[in-house]
Amino acid sequence: MTELEKFIGKVYDKLKSGEYHINTLEQSVPEMPEKSKAYLNYLENTEGDIDKDILMKFVIIQLDYYTFSDSGEVFISDSDYDLATRMLRFFKMDVPTTNTFEPNTTAWPIKKHSAPQMVGSVTKVFSLDDVSKFIESECNSTYGSTGIIFAPKYDGVGVCLEYDPKKVEIVSALTRKDGTSGQELIQLIRKCKNYDDVLYHATQEFGMNKGYIKCEIVMSENDFEELIKEKPYKNRRNGTSGIINTPSNIEYAKYLTIIPLVYGVQKSKKLSYTYMPANSITTTATEIARMPDLVEEYINMILESTHNSTFEYRTDGVVIFIDNLHMQYPNVMSHAIAFKTNSKVATTTILYGYISIGRTGKATPMIKVEPCDLNETVVTDISLSNFHKVKLLDLHDHDKILVESSGDVIPMVKEVIKRGGVMQLEFGNKCPICGSVLAPYVAGTGTTEYECINPSCPRLISGKVTNFLEKLGANGISDQTILNIYESLEIKDIVDFLDIDKYKDRLINLPAWGATSANNFCNEIKRIRSKPITHGEFLGAMGIPGISTKKCKALFAEVDYDHFMKLCHEGKYDRADADLYEVKGFSCKTIDTFMEFIKSNMTTIDKLSKMLTLTKDKRAGANIVFTGFRDKEIEEYVGSKGVDVSDNINGQTIAVITANKGSGKTKKAIERNIPIFDAYSAPLTEVCDYIIANLM
Numbered sequence: 001m002t003e004l005e006k007f008i009g010k011v012y013d014k015l016k017s018g019e020y021h022i023n024t025l026e027q028s029v030p031e032m033p034e035k036s037k038a039y040l041n042y043l044e045n046t047e048g049d050i051d052k053d054i055l056m057k058f059v060i061i062q063l064d065y066y067t068f069s070d071s072g073e074v075f076i077s078d079s080d081y082d083l084a085t086r087m088l089r090f091f092k093m094d095v096p097t098t099n100t101f102e103p104n105t106t107a108w109p110i111k112k113h114s115a116p117q118m119v120g121s122v123t124k125v126f127s128l129d130d131v132s133k134f135i136e137s138e139c140n141s142t143y144g145s146t147g148i149i150f151a152p153k154y155d156g157v158g159v160c161l162e163y164d165p166k167k168v169e170i171v172s173a174l175t176r177k178d179g180t181s182g183q184e185l186i187q188l189i190r191k192c193k194n195y196d197d198v199l200y201h202a203t204q205e206f207g208m209n210k211g212y213i214k215c216e217i218v219m220s221e222n223d224f225e226e227l228i229k230e231k232p233y234k235n236r237r238n239g240t241s242g243i244i245n246t247p248s249n250i251e252y253a254k255y256l257t258i259i260p261l262v263y264g265v266q267k268s269k270k271l272s273y274t275y276m277p278a279n280s281i282t283t284t285a286t287e288i289a290r291m292p293d294l295v296e297e298y299i300n301m302i303l304e305s306t307h308n309s310t311f312e313y314r315t316d317g318v319v320i321f322i323d324n325l326h327m328q329y330p331n332v333m334s335h336a337i338a339f340k341t342n343s344k345v346a347t348t349t350i351l352y353g354y355i356s357i358g359r360t361g362k363a364t365p366m367i368k369v370e371p372c373d374l375n376e377t378v379v380t381d382i383s384l385s386n387f388h389k390v391k392l393l394d395l396h397d398h399d400k401i402l403v404e405s406s407g408d409v410i411p412m413v414k415e416v417i418k419r420g421g422v423m424q425l426e427f428g429n430k431c432p433i434c435g436s437v438l439a440p441y442v443a444g445t446g447t448t449e450y451e452c453i454n455p456s457c458p459r460l461i462s463g464k465v466t467n468f469l470e471k472l473g474a475n476g477i478s479d480q481t482i483l484n485i486y487e488s489l490e491i492k493d494i495v496d497f498l499d500i501d502k503y504k505d506r507l508i509n510l511p512a513w514g515a516t517s518a519n520n521f522c523n524e525i526k527r528i529r530s531k532p533i534t535h536g537e538f539l540g541a542m543g544i545p546g547i548s549t550k551k552c553k554a555l556f557a558e559v560d561y562d563h564f565m566k567l568c569h570e571g572k573y574d575r576a577d578a579d580l581y582e583v584k585g586f587s588c589k590t591i592d593t594f595m596e597f598i599k600s601n602m603t604t605i606d607k608l609s610k611m612l613t614l615t616k617d618k619r620a621g622a623n624i625v626f627t628g629f630r631d632k633e634i635e636e637y638v639g640s641k642g643v644d645v646s647d648n649i650n651g652q653t654i655a656v657i658t659a660n661k662g663s664g665k666t667k668k669a670i671e672r673n674i675p676i677f678d679a680y681s682a683p684l685t686e687v688c689d690y691i692i693a694n695l696m
């Protein structure tokens, strides 16, 4: 049995036993290729037992997306290795120590890195706004005129070269791999197309010092054309990696180009870095503060210079580095982001307009279009987001439109290419679920939008239940599942859903359910009921209009829940005798809304608090410091638990999670006796749960 088959076998067992749900995998691997998503969808909707063949296909596509090898061995790139690693961690499996899933006996030798390696992949952003925010926050946390570098994000294989001044030679070339050791590619590197230039430049740059060059090994379009005459690779990625990973392919190294990105000079013990990526633009924080439009201008300059037909290498976005921090933390990749474009377009024809209703009743105008391929997915339905946008687009039936998706996000209508019919596109004015007429409201943007306000609309009721379960951390429960149970079993509210065991027999017999699905669902509800949930989390999950879970938690960190509920029961808690109105950060209006909600939902709240395992909220203001990596999702996760993520260690810091044990922040944490956790020791959500449960 191969490593891959073993891996799939384990995944299958975990899914079958109900220990994990397939669709939470999607959340743990957000950059999942579209094709994998399609299979996941299929798995999610399969009746009864999971189809092992489909699972196999899913995992293979997942890996194939990253496959470079031409010989059937599954190789993955560094950042994709991180991704697969996260997937394996999700299933609590051992992370392989090499980035091959198949044993590879003919690989290059593995050697230890002598220079610190940048660990973890760079955070990806998709909007210029996020780039500006990144620059601003980095520059606020540093000093002086920070250098900022915009550079193309080359799509190749990362290698670290070592220059020896005594030999006037590059003596080692290691792949990044796990950051502590890598494959020694020196023989191959010496055969690369521009090796002599790189060596010459290194000699000039380093002089009598030892030095390192971090570079990307890539293949040009022309070289690929030449290569496939000799060896038929599927695409450039496969070609590049097929040559690099298989020593017997060394003769094809002449088709590879070295792109130096970072030069590190070693003077005595100190290593200082300079960024000199090809085709990059260097500026300063001061300049950007004076002319914010430069961010867009520079990004466009790089995109234009790398996306035209004369540019020979594959790039997939722009990397933005903050220069001077790297001199202090040379092995941390956190002061950089990647702006990804990957924008894909397609044309299609509008068939008709319709309305989709969200969890809270909000109506979203949608269009059904003729199926078209976009980013490897077949698109049939497109959301227009809101009615204001419908007005702006001025769509008519049978219009031919240009559809765009950037990154892996939802398709958008970019523009009308050719006018179709004369009739303006209709969306109807009724809720497609309950049939009641939609009510207009003024959205935050000042424009008129529509919503279903029928309190007995199944969509609204089931949406509330889904929201509640999701906020309490339920896995594998979709809107559709809840709506399905609601409509088939006539289960009417959250209380009944938490009592789902009573309905289990009927659940099993529902079309498309069966024993496994029913068991999974009931087990998940059981888990939610026994899981400790704070008072704030509980009321936050109830969906009080305009009051977030974070606010609820902050409130009950100050106010005693039992006392408060007792007063509510006695109807005593009004403005006159309420210390509730003195809690910092809460306006009287907020508290009024809160009280109103509690009063009108008293019966449900009482029933639910008996069913759930409620605990006290902890003090607010505590923070966790992440160092050596960035992970927006986990930041949000921690935030949802009422704990902040701070950039700097301060008096409120309860723990430090590090991807780099040697960092300054880690040292500071040791000095201050703050517990330190390894970012790679366990899934981050578990690490954070542990910290929040034990260290607050």
Ligand SMILES: [Zn+2]
Residues within 6 Å of the ligand: 357, 431, 432, 433, 434, 435, 436, 452, 453, 454, 457, 458, 459
């Ligand atoms: Zn409705």
